[in-house]
Amino acid sequence: MPDLSIDFCGVRSPNPFWLASGPPSNTAYQVMRAFDAGWGGAVWKTIGEPIINTASRYGSIDLKNERMIGLNNIELISDRSVEVNLREIAEVKKRFPKHTVIASLMVESKQATWHDIVRRAEDSGADLLELNFGCPHGMSERGMGAAVGQVPEYATMITQWVKEVARTPVIVKLTPNVTDIAHMAVAAKKGGADAVSLVNTFNSIVGVDLDNFAPRPAVAGRGSHGGYCGPAVKPVALHMVSSVAKTVDIPISGIGGIGNWRDAVEFMLLGSTSVQVCTAAMHYGFRIVEDMIAGLDNYLEEKGFASAMDLVGKATPHVDDWGNLDLNYKIVAKIDAVKCIGCNLCYIACEDGAHQCIRVDERPQGDLRHGVNLRHVPVVLEDECVGCNLCALVCPVPDCITMAEIDTGRPHMSWKQLQEARGKSPNCSMEELLAGGK
Numbered sequence: 539m540p541d542l543s544i545d546f547c548g549v550r551s552p553n554p555f556w557l558a559s560g561p562p563s564n565t566a567y568q569v570m571r572a573f574d575a576g577w578g579g580a581v582w583k584t585i586g587e588p589i590i591n592t593a594s595r596y597g598s599i600d601l602k603n604e605r606m607i608g609l610n611n612i613e614l615i616s617d618r619s620v621e622v623n624l625r626e627i628a629e630v631k632k633r634f635p636k637h638t639v640i641a642s643l644m645v646e647s648k649q650a651t652w653h654d655i656v657r658r659a660e661d662s663g664a665d666l667l668e669l670n671f672g673c674p675h676g677m678s679e680r681g682m683g684a685a686v687g688q689v690p691e692y693a694t695m696i697t698q699w700v701k702e703v704a705r706t707p708v709i710v711k712l713t714p715n716v717t718d719i720a721h722m723a724v725a726a727k728k729g730g731a732d733a734v735s736l737v738n739t740f741n742s743i744v745g746v747d748l749d750n751f752a753p754r755p756a757v758a759g760r761g762s763h764g765g766y767c768g769p770a771v772k773p774v775a776l777h778m779v780s781s782v783a784k785t786v787d788i789p790i791s792g793i794g795g796i797g798n799w800r801d802a803v804e805f806m807l808l809g810s811t812s813v814q815v816c817t818a819a820m821h822y823g824f825r826i827v828e829d830m831i832a833g834l835d836n837y838l839e840e841k842g843f844a845s846a847m848d849l850v851g852k853a854t855p856h857v858d859d860w861g862n863l864d865l866n867y868k869i870v871a872k873i874d875a876v877k878c879i880g881c882n883l884c885y886i887a888c889e890d891g892a893h894q895c896i897r898v899d900e901r902p903q904g905d906l907r908h909g910v911n912l913r914h915v916p917v918v919l920e921d922e923c924v925g926c927n928l929c930a931l932v933c934p935v936p937d938c939i940t941m942a943e944i945d946t947g948r949p950h951m952s953w954k955q956l957q958e959a960r961g962k963s964p965n966c967s968m969e970e971l972l973a974g975g976k
């Protein structure tokens with residue numbers, strides 16, 4: 539049986555699946571039920587001076603039949619008092635000593651205020667602290683959240699204040715609303731952060747009411763930008779995790795659109811030790827973790843990994859600069875005439891949106907022996923095909939269009955190597971250089 543437990547900054551968690559700070563981790567009642575369901579840890583809904591929230595807080599984007607592929611919120615931090623939240627953290631730790639409870643904190647940017655909240659959070663028995671430098675709305679206008687996370691000097695300074703008194707490891711939660719998130723991770727590390735978590739939510743407006751012109755979600759006809767998350771943000775979050783992992787040597791807790799074990803494994807392969815989930819738990823409830831645990835367990839077993847920790851950063855060396863990619867690698871599209879339903883989407887996409895390498899045969903093709911109607915099957919002009927994948931991406935039939943590797947017989951030649959070769963042989967044509975000529 540593979541070992542699903544992880545070590546995060548010296549804290550052992552039964553598995554890498556943590557609830558992210560948000561509505562699902564707002565109370566002891568919820569966190570205890572989440573732990574009973576199988577979650578290994580929970581980052582408490584951010585604790586600070588309690589605030590007043592608006593009614594109408596969430597807006598979302600649907601995609602055809604799939605609801606809430608992107609979620610936007612204008613909710614702020616916990617609206618419950620610091621005392622109540624910390625007392626409940628203590629209760630949870632008492633009942634679940636082996637589970638990981640992380641206190642998420644956000645207070646005014648004053649040294650004494652940070653010292654005070656850190657001491658109180660640690661007294662509650664929280665295993666780790668997460669500094670919320672990320673909320674993009676409301677709190678940032680009050681000089682907290684993203685207002686700190688967008689200025690490296692502030693992030694370093696506040697992390698230093700926290701580290702002056704903290705006895706437990708400190709995670710800095712980063713905002714994605716910056717030009718280069720790796721730069722902010724460097725700033726956090728400089729301040730003494732033991733780990734970083736990313737991403738918090740993205741600045742967004744999910745829509746506008748066409749009748750009354752109010753952005754969604756609207757509060758009495760007015761709206762404000764909010765934080766975007768859920769499945770729609772996963773690719774951007776994955777890139778950010780990968781970028782931090784390649785730049786800074788620091789443990790990462792990955793967040794952003796994780797909804798199943800596959801998403802979680804991708805985040806781990808790109809450098810996350812733990813993964814955090816908010817939107818998927820809000821959408822489908824705590825029991826999604828059962829599939830996550832079973833899926834991770836099977837995957838580790840199948841791939842021969844003894845421990846979940848073995849996955850961390852396994853894909854990082856495969857993420858390379860564009861300039862190192864092999865320009866002589868060639869693939870072309872192959873269309874399975876039996877599977878093709880003759881919708882011609884590949885032809886239209888290639889003709890109008892790509893490289894004009896597919897033609898539709900005048901003669902209907904097909905094989906009545908397979909019970910397939912005769913129809914016009916698109917044909918790939920292999921010599922013209924640039925291997926862009928667009929036809930395979932738009933094709934509605936699984937495995938009907940596949941990309942096949944063509945052996946060009948040429949050596950590996952990256953753009954960087956090509957530049958070198960050009961310097962040495964300025965009279966050679968690009969084609970000769972690609973073919974490996976001197």
Ligand SMILES: Cc1cc2nc3c(=O)[nH]c(=O)nc-3n(C[C@H](O)[C@H](O)[C@H](O)COP(=O)(O)O)c2cc1C
Binds near residue numbers: 558795
């Ligand atoms: C309604 C809502 C409230 C949130 N509140 C907090 C919060 O109090 N503190 C915090 O650090 N992040 C908060 N988040 C951000 C999440 O922790 C997480 O970083 C983000 O939603 C991305 O993860 P996801 O795609 O799994 O939702 C909140 C997210 C949502 C949707």
